[in-house]
Structure formats: structure tokens, C-alpha cells
């Protein structure tokens with residue numbers, strides 16, 4: 001390609017490249033809704049660059065080639081302008097389906113007819129190379145499609161301006177500023193183009209339109225960077241109406257349905273008739289309360305239950321009447337889906353009731369149980385005196401069951417204490433061996449078939465609540481015994497772990513499937529492999545874990561189904577012990 005630069009072409013080539021650079025920057029920065037404006041800038045840059053090359057060319061072929069390049073910009077500008085405006089005013093749905101293709105139909109036809117012009121002369125009827133002031137130009141006569149393309153160009157321009165001015169009703173100042181910049185930015189160069197088209201040519205063959213366009217494009221884009229003009233994308237009011245998550249029904253002054261948003265349409269999908277224009281009372285004909293809300297000019301609210309496929313949904317319905325000069329003009333009825341909220345609230349109340357019941361029931365059970373234990377003690381004394389071994393045995397068994405019952409009730413009470421945050425902890429320093437020995441005694445009393453082996457350094461001094469720590473270890477030991485009926489050895493290991501004492505209780509029993517480990521510390525959770533065979537409530541581990549957590553420690557599980565289980569936890573060492 002041979003370029004003979006001159007003032008006219010240099011200006012275009014330089015400003016076209018600069019504009020292209022700014023357009024690419026904007027393309028990256030602008031948000032989706034405003035992005036098409038950067039496409040227009042790219043098209044204008046191509047137009048300017050194409051014309052710049054044309055003005056630096058002398059041969060017929062090179063001028064023709066640069067015209068093709070120029071036309072990529074010229075033909076696509078009006079289509080891109082349409083898209084940019086439609087996006088800007090928030091009517092994206094106008095671009096759905098094949099409408100986008102329709103917008104590009106004329107630009108594509110223009111390009112095809114231009115490229116094949118020498119076969120039909122529909123775009124340019126004649127083309128002739130002329131020389132003027134040392135430069136070469138193509139002198140053309142306009143063909144029929146040239147007219148179509150020009151008409152398309154202006155129609156699209158006017159249509160876009162109409163949309164901007166008439167359809168885009170928005171009150172916020174910043175959006176008005178944006179709109180005005182776009183309107184002025186578009187009007188300037190187009191006025192130039194009109195004058196060119198009607199024959200005003202101060203430099204004879206020179207078309208000044210690309211100069212005007214490129215100038216405006218640069219000014220507008222620099223305006224963007226300087227004043228951050230386009231950082232706020234406007235949201236058309238109808239758009240808000242469309243996307244709002246509540247169902248909105250608008251009634252006119254005669255209480256007929258004037259309009260509704262898509263969500264409302266969804267809520268009313270069971271209503272077979274087209275309700276626009278109908279009396280709103282007909283929407284729920286059997287519902288007196290709704291009829292009342294519709295007829296009243298006061299703002300009202302009610303609850304409505306509606307079927308949505310197989311689900312019953314609850315809506316909180318509220319009406320707001322509108323007045324102009326004290327005359328009633330209609331009302332807005334809003335349907336808010338509160339199904340989930342109600343379900344959650346119901347569940348919360350139910351849980352609350354359950355917790356209250358547990359707390360009250362276990363308190364009430366504790367008193368007669370304490371009395372029973374007292375009487376059993378007296379009965380034991382009497383049986384000793386009577387020297388009746390079977391009677392003594394029965395009383396001993398009754399005592400054991402009473403202890404079990406007391407244990408369960410204490411656990412339930414602990415759960416409600418934990419839930420209400422009322423569990424008290426009395427921290428003191430003591431050797432953990434004291435607690436462990438008591439727990440081993442307790443375990444030996446529980447089962448004569450098991451032996452508990454103590455390993456590691458049990459002399460470590462810990463800082464903890466003695467009774468609560470005992471509760472944790474006893475729970476782990478009794479679980480280890482309960483869930484390993486076939487394996488007699490249970491081991492307890494104590495070691496130092498930084499500033500913590502690490503305690504682990506290991507058995508070789510039924511184990512726990514890996515995927516259930518996370519749920520084990522949940523209240524009332526019991527794994528499937530124990531449910532039928534072993535008695536229990538599923539709260540021991542929940543309490544133990546809470547106690548460990550409150551001591552600043554952590555409980556972990558290592559287990560596989562059928563291969564035994566090891567439960568470990570950390571409890572802080574006494575300060576002087578580390």
C-alpha cells in the first residue's frame with residue numbers, strides 16, 4: 001500500500017488511531033449496559049481510518065479498498081447506535097430473538113452490494129477517479145441502495161434520539177446529563193452529514209462528516225474519563241416494575257386491573273381469564289377479605305393462601321391508594337411471598353417449645369427421682385438387716401436403674417442449660433489423673449467384660465472444671481464400652497500437646513462410617529449402625545463437645561465402620577505446667 005500523507009489524511013489517521021485506543025480502554029471499563037457506546041466509537045475509528053487511507057491514496061484500486069474499510073464503520077454505526085440506545089434505556093428485551101439480526105440486515109446488505117458493486121451498480125451508479133488540488137478522489141453518483149442506506153442511517157438516528165428524549169423518562173440529574181451528552185454528541189456530526197448529503201461541500205470532494213464524528217467521539221470519551229459521566233447506568237422505572245420480586249397489581253380508579261408485573265402474572269397463573277381491564281374483585285371471587293381490600297380507599301393488608309402447583313404459599317397482601325388533588329385515582333396492591341418466613345418462624349417456635357418442654361420435664365422428673373433414691377437407700381438398710389440376699393439384689397438393681405435414669409435426666413438438663421447459655425464452669429488447676437481414675441472406676445463398674453488400659457502421662461496438671469471434665473471422659477469411656485460389645489479392651493491415652501493436654505479414648509468396636517463423623521456432635525444424632533441395637537439418646541457427644549469447646553479445646557474423631565473408634569480432645573494445661 002502506498003500512502004501519500006497530507007494534512008487532511010494525517011488528522012484522520014492520527015485521531016482515528018487515538019479514538020480506537022480510547023474506545024478499547026472504554027470497552028474494558030464500561031459496564032455491560034453502556035458497552036455498546038464503545039462499539040460505536042470503534043466503528044467511527046474504522047470509518048476515520050478508512051477515509052484517512054483514502055485521502056492518502058492515488059490509485060483507483062487503493063481508493064476502492066479504503067472505501068470498503070471505511071464502510072465497515074459507516075454501515076455498522078447506525079445499527080450499533082440503535083443497540084446502544086436500547087441498552088441505555090433498559091429495554092434489552094427489544095433485542096431478543098432475531099431482532100438483533102434484523103437490525104444488522106441493512107448494514108450487511110450495504111456491505112455486500114458495495115463489494116459487488118461492479119456487477120450491478122446498485123450502490124454507486126458510476127465511479128470515476130478525479131484529481132483535485134494534488135489529491136485523488138472518487139467522484140460517484142448515488143445508486144438506489146446508497147439512498148436506502150442513507151435513509152436507514154437517518155431513520156435510525158432519529159429513532160434513537162426519539163427513544164432517548166421521549167421514552168427515557170428519568171428524574172435523576174446524573175442520567176439526564178448522560179442523556180444530554182449522548183444527544184448532543186450524536187446531533188453535531190449528523191448535522192454535518194446532512195449538509196454534506198444535501199450538497200454543501202466547502203472543500204469540494206472532501207467529506208467532513210468523519211472529522212466531525214471523530215472529534216465528537218474523542219470529546220465524549222475524554223468527558224467520560226474526566227467527569228466519570230458514565231459510571232452510573234440508569235435504570236428505567238418500568239424495569240424496576242418488571243424485576244421487583246413482589247407481585248404488583250395496579251388498579252385504576254374504577255378498581256379495574258390496569259397493569260401487573262411479571263411476578264404478579266406468575267402468582268396469578270392459575271387464573272384462566274386475561275384479567276387486564278377486568279374488575280379486580282374477580283381475581284379472587286370467593287375471598288371476601290380481598291374484595292374488601294379492593295373496594296376500600298384506605299390502605300389495607302391481609303394474608304392470602306394460594307396454591308402454586310403442589311405447594312400452598314402464603315402471601316402478605318397490602319394495598320396503597322393513590323390520590324391526585326384529593327381524587328382517588330386507583331391503587332397498588334403488593335403481594336409479598338412470606339411462605340418461607342412463616343415456615344422458619346413456625347420451626348423456631350416449635351424448637352423453642354421443645355426446648356422448654358425438655359427443660360421443664362427434666363426438672364419435674366428430677367424431684368421424684370431424688371426421693372426414690374432416698375427410699376431405695378432406706379430399703380437397702382432394711383434388706384441388710386433382714387439378711388435377705390435376693391431382696392438386696394433387687395434393690396441394688398433398682399438403684400442402678402435409678403442412677404441411669406438420673407444420668408439421662410441430668411443430660412437433658414445439661415442440653416437445655418447449653419441451649420440457654422446457662423451452663424456454669426468453675427475452673428481450677430488439678431492433675432488430670434484424679435479425674436481419669438474416677439472415670440476408670442466408673443467404667444469398671446459399668447461393665448465387667450471390659451478392661452480399661454491407661455497409657456501416657458496422666459500426671460499432667462490441667463485447668464478445667466473438674467466435674468465437667470469428668471463428664472466428658474466418662475461419656476467417651478461409656479460409649480467406648482457400649483459400642484464395642486465384642487472387644488474387651490478400651491484404652492485411654494494422655495499426652496502433652498503444646499499448652500494443651502491431649503486425651504484420647506480408643507476402642508475396637510463397631511466404629512462409625514466416615515461420612516457420619518461431622519454429624520456426631522449434633523444434638524440427638526445417632527448413627528444408623530447403632531440405632532436398633534444400642535440404647536441411647538444421642539446427646540452425650542453433643543454435651544461433651546460443648547464442654548470441650550467452652551474450655552477452649554477441640555474434639556476430633558478417627559474411625560471407620562467395623563474398625564473401632566478413637567475420640568480425642570484437647571483441654572488447656574494449668575499455666576505453670578507448660
Ligand code: ADP
Nearest residue numbers: 479480483511526527536537538539540541565
Ligand atoms: P448415644 O450413645 O446416647 O447414642 P452419644 O451422643 O454419646 O449418644 O453418641 C452419638 C452417636 O455417636 C452414637 O449414637 C453412635 O452412633 C456414635 N458413637 C459414639 N461413640 C461411639 C463409639 N465409641 N463407637 C461407635 N459409635 C459411637
